[in-house]
Amino acid sequence: MKNNLSVGYSSDELSAEACSFAERHNLACTGTDSASSELLLNFTPDYIELRDLSTNTSIHVDFISGALEHRRKYGGGRGQTIARAIGLKQGTTPPSVIDATAGLGKDAFVFACLGCSVTLLERSPIIGRLVEDAISRASHDEHFNQFIEHGFSLIQGNAIDYLTQLDETRRPEVIYLDPMYPERKKSASVKKNMQILQKLLGHDEDTDQLLDAALGCATKRVVVKRPKGAESLSEKKPSISYESKKTRYDTYIIQHA
Ligand SMILES: C[S@@+](CC[C@H](N)C(=O)[O-])C[C@H]1O[C@@H](n2cnc3c(N)ncnc32)[C@H](O)[C@@H]1O
Incomplete structure (x- = not known):
């Protein structure tokens, strides 16, 4: 895996879950606003998304809609x-x-x-x-x-x-x-x-x-x-x-x- 990725969270309640995932996979964990990597695995209240910060696009998986x-x-x-x-x-x-x-x-x-x-x-x-x-x-x-x-x-x-x-x-x-x-x-x-x-x-x-x-x-x-x-x-x-x-x-x- 390339090291252009960090893990973030858009609300403080999700910080523990996000940072524990980051720790398991040896990745940096930051609030969404302070991320400096190109890609961000972002824990949000609605879903977990993979965000490309250079283009400001993101993907997440949805099996319902x-x-x-x-x-x-x-x-x-x-x-x-x-x-x-x-x-x-x-x-x-x-x-x-x-x-x-x-x-x-x-x-x-x-x-x-x-x-x-x-x-x-x-x-x-x-x-x-x-x-x-x-x-x-x-x-x-x-x-x-x-x-x-x-x-x-x-x-x-x-x-x-x-x-x-x-x-x-x-x-x-x-x-x-x-x-x-x-x-x-x-x-x-x-x-x-x-x-x-x-x-x-x-x-x-x-x-x-x-x-x-x-x-x-x-x-x-x-x-x-x-x-x-x-x-x-x-x-x-x-x-x-x-x-x-x-x-x-x-x-x-x-x-x-
Ligand atoms: C093109 S994507 C597959 C897209 C998928 N068919 C879909 O409908 O969303 C290829 C995926 O296969 C995974 N992959 C490739 N080789 C693999 C392997 N040996 N074991 C497990 N996953 C692998 C990659 O990490 C990548 O996520």
């Missing part, structure tokens, strides 16, 4: 490309999914809305804290609880370690990967979310090992989200690819001996 709610209501169900990529068909039981690169949990929440049990793995404690905060805020919402009835739990840590050590009996049917990749060209269309994530995390450099760990663990398929036109991870040819407008899902079907 906003874009995710819209996608849940109108998102196209089992016909959408991501659903086909994980092998969801009419009349079949939705698979168990490990989202091994959970990020802000958007794709994971789509899987939950499709009826899958989902385990989210995220190695950044900062991003993990944003997702944890959103799960805890949503836990009182009746609709959220219906959508996650098959399971929606976050584990903070490196997915390569987790997947290679996972007990045989707990292996998921599907493992989903959406790693951070270097921007091929700086484009104005890179969404605010991604710009802040890129500032915090850079790009993932161990994706080849992650793909190998996933292929050794999933019982049915591994799905890798890629930008349309990008090369496949590890230059490994997928069994099949599904394309939507801007995205390609490379799908590796697990062959059993």
Whole structure:
């Protein structure tokens, strides 16, 4: 993690929680106004946000309202490309999914809305804290609880370690990967979310090992989200690819001996 980050709080009641998180992760803790870093994990009374102080933009995770709610209501169900990529068909039981690169949990929440049990793995404690905060805020919402009835739990840590050590009996049917990749060209269309994530995390450099760990663990398929036109991870040819407008899902079907 880059050291351009500090932890802040916008009200004194939150200082103990914010500063204890900062201490655990060896980060400075300041009031929001006195932060001197570029990024600030900011504890506010409404949510925890990641704020880019150089552009004055921020992101937080919300599983109840906003874009995710819209996608849940109108998102196209089992016909959408991501659903086909994980092998969801009419009349079949939705698979168990490990989202091994959970990020802000958007794709994971789509899987939950499709009826899958989902385990989210995220190695950044900062991003993990944003997702944890959103799960805890949503836990009182009746609709959220219906959508996650098959399971929606976050584990903070490196997915390569987790997947290679996972007990045989707990292996998921599907493992989903959406790693951070270097921007091929700086484009104005890179969404605010991604710009802040890129500032915090850079790009993932161990994706080849992650793909190998996933292929050794999933019982049915591994799905890798890629930008349309990008090369496949590890230059490994997928069994099949599904394309939507801007995205390609490379799908590796697990062959059993
Ligand atoms: C592009 S973001 C994923 C966005 C996510 N699909 C969503 O819908 O919000 C990639 C995330 O994967 C995480 N990540 C990458 N490699 C990982 C690994 N080996 N273990 C756990 N998390 C990893 C990064 O920290 C980053 O938060």
